[in-house]
Every structure is written in C-alpha cells, then in structure tokens.
Amino acid sequence: xxxxxxxxxxxxxxxxxxxxxxxxxxxxxxxxxxxxxxxxxxxxxxxxxxxxxxxxxxxxxxxxxxxxxxxxxxxxxxxxxxxxxxxxxxxxxxxxxxxxxxxxxxxxxxxxxxxxxxxxxxxxxxxxxxxxxxxxxxxxxxxxxxxxxxxxxxxxxxxxxxxxxxxxxxxxxxxxxxxxxxxxxxxxxxxxxxxxxxxxxxxxxxxxxxxxxxxxxxxxxxxxxxxxxxxxxxxxxxxxxxxxxxxxxxxxxxxxxxxxxxxxxxxxxxxxxxxxxxxxxxxxxxxxxxxxxxxxxxxxxxxxxxxxxxx
Numbered sequence: 001x002x003x004x005x006x007x008x009x010x011x012x013x014x015x016x017x018x019x020x021x022x023x024x025x026x027x028x029x030x031x032x033x034x035x036x037x038x039x040x041x042x043x044x045x046x047x048x049x050x051x052x053x054x055x056x057x058x059x060x061x062x063x064x065x066x067x068x069x070x071x072x073x074x075x076x077x078x079x080x081x082x083x084x085x086x087x088x089x090x091x092x093x094x095x096x097x098x099x100x101x102x103x104x105x106x107x108x109x110x111x112x113x114x115x116x117x118x119x120x121x122x123x124x125x126x127x128x129x130x131x132x133x134x135x136x137x138x139x140x141x142x143x144x145x146x147x148x149x150x151x152x153x154x155x156x157x158x159x160x161x162x163x164x165x166x167x168x169x170x171x172x173x174x175x176x177x178x179x180x181x182x183x184x185x186x187x188x189x190x191x192x193x194x195x196x197x198x199x200x201x202x203x204x205x206x207x208x209x210x211x212x213x214x215x216x217x218x219x220x221x222x223x224x225x226x227x228x229x230x231x232x233x234x235x236x237x238x239x240x241x242x243x244x245x246x247x248x249x250x251x252x253x254x255x256x257x258x259x260x261x262x263x264x265x266x267x268x269x270x271x272x273x274x275x276x277x278x279x280x281x282x283x284x285x286x287x288x289x290x291x292x293x294x295x296x297x298x299x300x301x302x303x304x305x306x307x308x309x310x311x
Contacts, residue, residue: 003306004112004119005299006105008129008167009193013201015302016136016171020146023137023291023298030294035301036066036096042300043095044122047073047102052265053122053130056292057099064297069095073102088114097300118303120296125228126187128160131264132168133295138288139220142260147173147202152218152255154179154211155245155272156238161224161264162186166194166205173201179214181241211245218255222262223247223272239271247273252282260284 004010011019026033036042042061046054054070061068071091078087084107091098092115100108101122112119121129140146149172153165157180166186169176176194178186185191185207194205208214215221226242227235252259261273261283269275278285 003303005129006108006121007127008132008164013171019298019302020137023295026297027294030063034065036064039065039067040096041067041069043069043071043091043098045071045073045100050101052289052292053101057296060293060297084110085114092116118307126160128164130296132164134288134291135262136172137291137295138284150175150218151220152177152214153222155223156184156226157186158184159228163190170194170198170203170205173203175204177206177214179208179211212254215251215254218259220260221255224264226272247277249276262288
C-alpha cells in the first residue's frame with residue numbers, strides 16, 4: 001500500500017515510535033543511511049514562505065544519498081496554470097517522493113491520490129506533522145520518554161500546530177492541554193480523532209481557555225506565532241486578544257522546574273514569547289529546529305520502504 005504523511009494520525013502509535021527511533025539513529029549516524037542512493041530524486045514544492053523546511057529537507061535528502069529537486073510553487077501555479085492532478089502525475093514520474101508546503105489540505109490529498117509516490121505534508125493550514133515529529137524527538141531526547149508527559153500548548157490552538165499537537169501528542173500517549181481564547185480551539189473533528197487515539201494510548205487531550213491552568217505542572221510548554229501565514233490582516237486584533245497567552249517567565253513559573261519550551265519558529269520576541277524565555281536555559285528550540293532534518297529523513301525513508309513496488 002502506498003503510504004503518505006498528510007496528517008499526524010497517518011502514523012499509528014507503533015509506527016510513530018518506529019519513525020522516532022529511526023530519527024534518533026539517523027541523528028547519531030547521519031551519513032550511514034543511504035536509501036536514496038542513485039541518486040533518487042525527491043521533489044520539494046514550496047507555495048509558502050520557508051526556511052527550516054527547505055534547508056532541513058534539502059540537507060536531509062542529500063545525506064540520504066538523494067537529489068533534492070526544488071519546485072517553485074509560484075512558477076508551477078498549481079490550481080490556475082495547471083491542475084493539482086496533472087502536476088501530481090508529472091512529479092510522480094520524475095521523483096521517488098513529493099514534499100509539499102502549501103495552504104489547502106484538500107490539495108495535498110489530491111496530490112497523494114494522483115502522484116503514485118509517497119507525499120509528505122511539509123505544512124498546510126490544517127496540519128504540520130513534520131514539525132511534530134521533530135518536537136517529539138526533542139522531548140524524547142531531553143526527557144527520555146513521551147508516554148505520560150504533560151504538555152501545554154498556549155496561544156492559537158486553531159492553527160496547524162494546535163491541531164497537530166493534539167493528534168501527535170495523543171498518538172505518543174502524552175497528556176496535551178491546549179489553552180486559547182474562545183473561538184481559537186483546535187478543530188472539533190481533530191479533537192475527536194485525538195480523543196479516540198488517546199483511549200488506546202493512555203494519553204489525554206484537554207481543551208481550555210486559562211493559560212495558567214494549562215501550564216500548571218506541565219513538563220513541556222509550547223507556543224507558536226499568533227499571526228499565522230494568511231492571517232496578517234488580523235494582526236492588531238490578535239495581538240490584543242492573545243496577550244494573556246504570552247509565554248513569559250511568569251507563566252513558565254507555573255510549569256515544573258526546568259520544563260522544556262518549544263517554538264516551531266519564526267518567533268516574535270515580545271509577542272507570543274519573551275526573549276528571556278526563548279533565549280533562556282529552558283528553551284529547546286534550536287535542538288527542535290535541527291531535529292527537523294533527522295525526523296524528516298526518517299519519515300521519508302520509512303514511507304519509501306513501505307511503499308516500494310506500489311508504483
């Protein structure tokens with residue numbers, strides 16, 4: 001069966017653990033795994049601004065022995081110049097896998113339906129599963145475990161990171177609490193999916209509005225920008241609405257001593273997080289950013305291995 005990573009729950013708990021174990025191995029021995037030797041080509045398509053995604057996939061594919069082929073989404077003009085279906089058929093015949101950073105989850109699903117090769121979600125408005133694998137790898141490195149770990153996501157729970165944290169955290173057996181202003185919770189259907197997963201993994205998902213209550217006793221505190229791509233016109237309103245959810249030293253004091261702080265970047269110091277926190281000793285954001293490479297190498301290799309012979 002052709003395997004894709006379109007959303008975080010495309011991996012079962014056991015599969016997520018396999019990918020994370022492979023990521024740890026690839027981090028220890030970054031040049032010893034060559035599943036893309038040939039070199040085999042991986043198409044990297046970017047419709048949205050990118051730094052970490054582009055550099056981590058480009059470096060990671062090269063380390064796997066492959067050829068990263070960057071496709072400018074603006075030049076491809078999918079959906080206007082050519083349909084997603086037609087682009088998928090073209091890219092699928094030129095590459096072994098497709099990585100796409102775009103807006104609409106439905107377009108990503110269409111790509112997967114027609115490409116004939118594994119498709120990886122490098123960010124949509126709904127989910128950011130590659131980032132979550134890197135986040136989980138970082139937590140596992142620092143704390144030694146994932147199951148049972150208490151996580152607080154504070155800020156815009158309706159963004160792709162909020163959705164992905166409840167799904168991936170539940171899959172890992174973590175206890176995830178999201179605190180956001182009313183109307184900015186993770187999508188109800190995503191929460192429902194996460195709750196069903198948590199019943200089997202022993203994790204939990206709690207949705208609320210009090211940032212102090214969410215952070216109380218947390219071992220990991222996570223935030224993201226309050227103004228996601230495509231929401232720039234809402235900046236002034238959001239800055240006022242989200243101000244109580246800023247990850248400051250005072251808020252972090254309610255977590256356990258030495259709680260980890262994660263932020264997927266880019267960060268806006270003085271808004272969703274203070275400089276003293278993101279640049280302080282509890283911040284793990286630079287390990288988190290590095291781990292994008294290792295986690296993405298692992299999931300790419302894992303998907304290819306399980307999809308061989310399906311083209």
